[in-house]
Amino acid sequence: MTLGFDATTASSFFFSDEHHMLRAQVRRLVEEEIKPHADIWEEQGHTPRDLLRKMGELGVFGIRYPEAYGGSDMDQLATVVLAEELGRCTYAGVAITALVHTDMASVHVFNAGTQEQKAKYLPGIIAGNTITAVGITEPDAGSDVKSIRTTARRAVDHSGDHYVLNGTKTFITNGVLADLYCIAVKTDTTGPASQSVSMFLLEKGTPGFTVTRKLKKHGWHSSDTAELSLVDVRLPAENMLGAEGRGFYEIMKNFQNERLVLGAMAMGEAQAAIELTVDYVKNRTAFGAPLWEKQTIRQRLAMLSARVEAGRQMIYATAARTAAGEHLVRDVSMIKAYCGELVNEVMYECVQFHGGMGFMAGSTIERMARDARVQAIGGGATEVMLEEVAKRM
Known part of the structure; x- marks a missing residue:
């Protein structure tokens, strides 16, 4: 039963043949690769890397990124198609795992990253080999981004130009699973709040960075959600994502x-x-x-x-x-x-x-x-x- 809504006729006014092909592809992915297995993932508390790599192989993670990095360079409507079809899979934890990666975390690398950062990370992101998370929310700051307390202090010593990060992040989707985190911090604790937030790229395994808790949730059981701790995490200055003070x-x-x-x-x-x-x-x-x-x-x-x-x-x-x-x-x-x-x-x-x-x-x-x-x-x-x-x- 579809109530008149299907992959080939839905709103042709907005969608091209390419969009319809994407919709049909994602719907097949849902029926063949997600629905038969997702009950197990609900019990395990995460979406497996094998599925994410499969999505990368199918090109799902690169629909908005340039062909130069392995993407297909489609538009905002393609993202809507992807999100809608993943939403229809009935396992929202799986859907949000993928969508955080494609449209809430890795997008910061593409939008604000240097050419070097993009060349280093985007091919793996698009292939599903490098999974991403975005660390903004804190115990005392959610929608109010200006109120984050995690800090990054700049220092220059024998090891070179770097920043030292300290703070806590919570409710981070893909927090356990991710390989690469886009972390929001305060680089200026005295100036205007909107001009004091910066973003950094942080790789899993960096000394001082730990996943302190995997959080249990009311729903989204097949999506992992974590609390993160940063204690004197030293990052090279070139790990800054975009300009200092432009993170907000x-x-x-x-x-x-x-x-x-x-x-x-x-x-x-x-x-x-x-x-x-x-x-x-x-x-x-x-x-x-x-x-x-x-x-x-x-x-x-x-x-x-x-x-x-x-x-x-x-x-x-x-x-x-x-x-x-x-x-x-x-x-x-x-x-x-x-x-x-x-x-x-x-x-x-x-x-x-x-x-x-x-x-x-x-x-x-x-x-x-x-x-x-x-x-x-x-x-x-x-x-x-x-x-x-x-x-x-």
């Missing part, structure tokens, strides 16, 4: 991409939940007839389908305008707020229509409902997004 602006710039990606992922999750539930209520008999025969159930599902389609179309239009060079903070903030809340409303109703089975651990809809909860929190909480919209009204 780079983070804000990529938040636009991240929030659009999370919106698309959420609508993929919501679409899959509706399809799953329509199939269930058409086959589940109660009081002598399938639940689908109950007018209130089918109409509520129809309204949810309409609202998800509205969210999807808003995402497509915004991605197309972004690809054309527009900077759409208001629209992206609307998407993050609307889609993050809507996917949770969809899950609530779909669990309800599954009845007792929807409350049972091990059922697909129960897992999806747990996974969806964070969509209204991570990447910019709904309340923060609505303030961004309100400021532009």
